Amino acid sequence: MKIATWNVNSLNVRLPQVLDWLSSAQPDVLCLQETKAEDSRFPCEAIAAAGYQVAFSGQKTYNGVAILSRSPLAGVQAGIPGFSDDQKRVLAATVDGVRVICVYVPNGQTVDSDKFQYKMRWLRALHGWLEESLTQYPRLAIVGDYNIAPADADCYDPAAWYEQVLCSTPEREAYFGLLNLGLVDCFRRFDAADRCYTWWDYRQGGFRRNLGMRIDHILASNALAQTCVGCVIDTAPRRNERPSDHTPVLAEFSL
């Protein structure tokens, strides 16, 4: 079973690239973030024609998440239960016995902003919900754009980003708090080259110069992580014409 995540930065713009990538990478499940489309405008037909079922939770202009799956999606659930939020950032579904949670963690803008406070509140709510979910679903994957670079190795210039948003201590503590619930960063289960990132700024030739961050993650419960046989960042879509600023992450499980 292959599970992937990709922040597409507008599904309207990126749909052809998503269809191409489905065809080449052949994931069983693909979680999308920043679809930026209301549900009434979601491209259901094109995705069905590619052989995928789909669940989505979107809104106009901002945010928006979706789960594409070759197998049926059961128990579809949008949002974090008990956490009131107008922003469409979470979608969960069960696929072939695996609970898949697609997340688009708030960016946070700057560490002294209201948006950062929202990010931290949001992460606390996610933590509480995951704690429950892990007891209910032994095989669980929570994948998406975390907007957190877990360690200095996940940032192209840790000195410049020291205590800045995406790299700050509170964010990293929240991230490792999630791991401490019993989750594994699938990418770090395997040896990887230095300077592996999932996002590069559109400006200043960020991708060409590999000035990036590893902020998109596939976390798996211990039971599921034990079946993980590989996890890779696919940088190919970042070389497309009109690319998303993020590129997909793909994990394979021997299920």
Next chain:
DNA sequence: ATGGCCTGCAACGCAGGA
């Protein structure tokens, strides 16, 4: 040089991203 680029919305610049 505290921006640079990209998206969507609804303007003819803005907010937001990271």
